[in-house]
Amino acid sequence: MKNNKIIDYSKRSIMSKEFDGFLFAIVLITAAIGLVIIYSATRTTGSNSNVIVQSISYGLGVAAMLFLCFFDYEQFGNAIKYIYAFAVVILIIVLIFGTSGDWGARSWIRFGSIGVQPAELAKLCFILTFSYHLSRVENVVNDIRAIIGLVIHMAVLVGLILLEPDMGSAMVFLFMFACMLFVAKLSYKYIIPVIALGALSLPLIYNFVLADYQQRRINVFFDPYIDPLGDGYNVIQSQIAVGSGQLWGKGFLEGTQNQMGYLPTKSTDFIFSVLSEEFGFVGAAIVVILLFMIIYRCFKAAKKADNTYGRYICTGVGAMFLFHVFENVGMCIGIMPVTGIPLPFISYGGTSLLTNMIAIGLVLSVTYHNKPRMKVDVY
Numbered sequence: 001m002k003n004n005k006i007i008d009y010s011k012r013s014i015m016s017k018e019f020d021g022f023l024f025a026i027v028l029i030t031a032a033i034g035l036v037i038i039y040s041a042t043r044t045t046g047s048n049s050n051v052i053v054q055s056i057s058y059g060l061g062v063a064a065m066l067f068l069c070f071f072d073y074e075q076f077g078n079a080i081k082y083i084y085a086f087a088v089v090i091l092i093i094v095l096i097f098g099t100s101g102d103w104g105a106r107s108w109i110r111f112g113s114i115g116v117q118p119a120e121l122a123k124l125c126f127i128l129t130f131s132y133h134l135s136r137v138e139n140v141v142n143d144i145r146a147i148i149g150l151v152i153h154m155a156v157l158v159g160l161i162l163l164e165p166d167m168g169s170a171m172v173f174l175f176m177f178a179c180m181l182f183v184a185k186l187s188y189k190y191i192i193p194v195i196a197l198g199a200l201s202l203p204l205i206y207n208f209v210l211a212d213y214q215q216r217r218i219n220v221f222f223d224p225y226i227d228p229l230g231d232g233y234n235v236i237q238s239q240i241a242v243g244s245g246q247l248w249g250k251g252f253l254e255g256t257q258n259q260m261g262y263l264p265t266k267s268t269d270f271i272f273s274v275l276s277e278e279f280g281f282v283g284a285a286i287v288v289i290l291l292f293m294i295i296y297r298c299f300k301a302a303k304k305a306d307n308t309y310g311r312y313i314c315t316g317v318g319a320m321f322l323f324h325v326f327e328n329v330g331m332c333i334g335i336m337p338v339t340g341i342p343l344p345f346i347s348y349g350g351t352s353l354l355t356n357m358i359a360i361g362l363v364l365s366v367t368y369h370n371k372p373r374m375k376v377d378v379y
Helices: 021-045 049-070 073-097 118-140 144-162 167-181 188-209 212-224 233-244 271-304 310-333 350-368
Strands: 015-018 104-113 114-116 372-374
Touching: 021 049, 021 271, 021 350, 049 350, 073 104, 073 118, 073 144, 073 310, 073 350, 104 118, 114 144, 114 310, 114 350, 118 144, 118 167, 118 310, 118 350, 144 167, 233 271, 233 310, 271 310, 310 350
Parallel strands: none
Antiparallel strands: 015 372, 104 114
């Protein structure tokens, strides 16, 4: 007579989908802090229009996150060609009809008082399409033909962005591209030569590729006081604001550099300087910790994803946020060249905030749509 093994399941044994409420809550808190800082940065203008626009984007972003969470992200695989074509079309449109932003790049499409930055939307398109492409060729990712196809996939979008020219956004794409290939286990026989070639080509890029204003930004990165009233002015005022905040800050709405108008583009590119001046090292550290918690949850979701498409999506989103945070904070304290890259969830920009929340929605979708895991208690 055969012995039958009996498994006893407790009442706590469940099979359920997982909603990352922790990530969702951190994003809401961080974006709410951004609204407060934007209010302070724009208070002297006598208008709350920026806060209103950001609040509307906040509401739309929350709705988008929840919608995407419950929408199966794998369905995007059925429309990859259309998503990629959309990215190419909007980047071409901005070259033809776009208007210049604060840094001179033709990177905005405006509908009256409403502005849309296509490069932000293109980042989402790239994450979705490149993740799918990479998931299809991951078994032969070190085959030279597969690599060429992946490079072309990225280069078309980056090339259009460089024509604006928007060097900051182009660097974000390159960083996402590199991180996703690294996760796909691209061989070091390709990685090391590319890094070496990139380093050796920097003098050529500086002298023959970068425009004059881009060269000046590099120069003032090493010494902002070579042009303290020109290209170095932004960095100097930002460093003064950050340093003057000391440990606890000067207090909400009490920042001298901010409220007296010395700090440039303070609601967008240099909003971290506003935060540091008014809330000090402690306030700035709290925001940075929140941002890195968001990045950590993205990479954790990548690790837990039950398929490669989801893994690469989460990796791309995490890499996008990581580069944005490092570059924006770095330029505000003088350890990175100045670019027009915003601080995620904090800087003013309806397109940027909505894009970031949609990106989080994709991560939530990957987590939620993992194959349900049975949690079993055996006694």
